[in-house]
Amino acid sequence: xxxxxxxxxxxxxxxxxxxxxxxxxxxxxxxxxxxxxxxxxxxxxxxxxxxxxxxxxxxxxxxxxxxxxxxxxxxxxxxxxxxxxxxxxxxxxxxxxxxxxxxxxxxxxxxxxxxxxxxxxxxxxxxxxxxxxxxxxxxxxxxxxxxxxxxxxxxxxxxxxxxxxxxxxxxxxxxxxxxxxxxxxxx
Numbered sequence: 001x002x003x004x005x006x007x008x009x010x011x012x013x014x015x016x017x018x019x020x021x022x023x024x025x026x027x028x029x030x031x032x033x034x035x036x037x038x039x040x041x042x043x044x045x046x047x048x049x050x051x052x053x054x055x056x057x058x059x060x061x062x063x064x065x066x067x068x069x070x071x072x073x074x075x076x077x078x079x080x081x082x083x084x085x086x087x088x089x090x091x092x093x094x095x096x097x098x099x100x101x102x103x104x105x106x107x108x109x110x111x112x113x114x115x116x117x118x119x120x121x122x123x124x125x126x127x128x129x130x131x132x133x134x135x136x137x138x139x140x141x142x143x144x145x146x147x148x149x150x151x152x153x154x155x156x157x158x159x160x161x162x163x164x165x166x167x168x169x170x171x172x173x174x175x176x177x178x179x180x181x182x183x184x185x186x187x
Contacts, residue, residue, distance in 0.1 A: 026096070026165060026169070028096040029095065029096055029097060029165050029166055029168075029169040030169045030172070030173075032092050032093070032095045032096060032166070032169070033166065033169035033170040033172070033173050033176065034173055035088070035091065035092035035093075036088050036089055036092045036170065036173075036175075036176070037170055037173030037174065037175035037176035038173070038175050039084065039085070039087075039088035039091075039175065040085065040088065040175040040176050041174070041175035041176075042084075043081040043082075043084045043085050043088075044081075046077050046078075046080070046081040047077070047078050047081045047082075049077070050073075050074035050075075050077040050078050050081075051074070053070050053073070053074050054070060054071055054074050057070040057071070063130075064128075064130035064131075064133060064136045065130045067136075067140075068125055068126070068128060068130050068136075071125045071140075071143075072122050072125050072126050075118050075119070075121045075122035075125060076118075076119075076122050078118045079115045079116075079118035079119040079122060080115070082111050082112070082114040082115035082118060083111070083112065083115040085111045086107075086108045086111035086112045086115060089104060089107050089108050089111065089161070090104070090108045092104075095161070095166050097164065097165050097166045100166075103161050103166070104161075106161075107161045114150065117146075117150055118150075121143060121146060121147070124139070124142075124143060124146075125139070125143060128140070
């Protein structure tokens with residue numbers, strides 16, 4: 001059941017990686033992108049490491065207590081990473097593009113929402129009864145469904161943030177370059 005959890009988390013990491021794009025660039029836009037992108041890579045790495053730990057736990061047939069501990073820590077890390085990404089966008093200020101204020105507000109709200117959702121998943125996994133294998137498996141199934149919902153949830157604000165001139169400027173920054181295809185865990 002934990003494999004479904006890991007698979008669903010991969011979608012969340014993909015959402016973070018949408019902070020790249022194409023379009024035109026300019027000095028102000030490049031400066032804004034650098035402010036954001038300098039803080040992106042460590043958070044993407046944190047999310048990928050959390051996904052990896054969940055994936056490894058599911059493949060190593062850990063006890064329910066071990067799985068609970070690993071998943072809880074991973075959800076905490078992912079929550080913190082999304083919060084840090086929201087802060088990075090917020091701290092960079094309004095991007096110097098058309099509708100920049102709306103783009104920033106939507107992206108920050110979405111990232112903060114993801115942070116809260118993963119914090120909620122941490123709380124849920126912490127409350128699962130590890131003493132009852134069947135109940136624990138059912139709880140993980142519910143978490144996997146919620147993760148699937150999060151993975152499919154609207155990333156339209158981030159897609160807009162990473163489009164056009166702003167997206168091009170972000171794609172040129174080291175911290176916002178897309179990871180190689182094999183870098184996200186799959187199950």
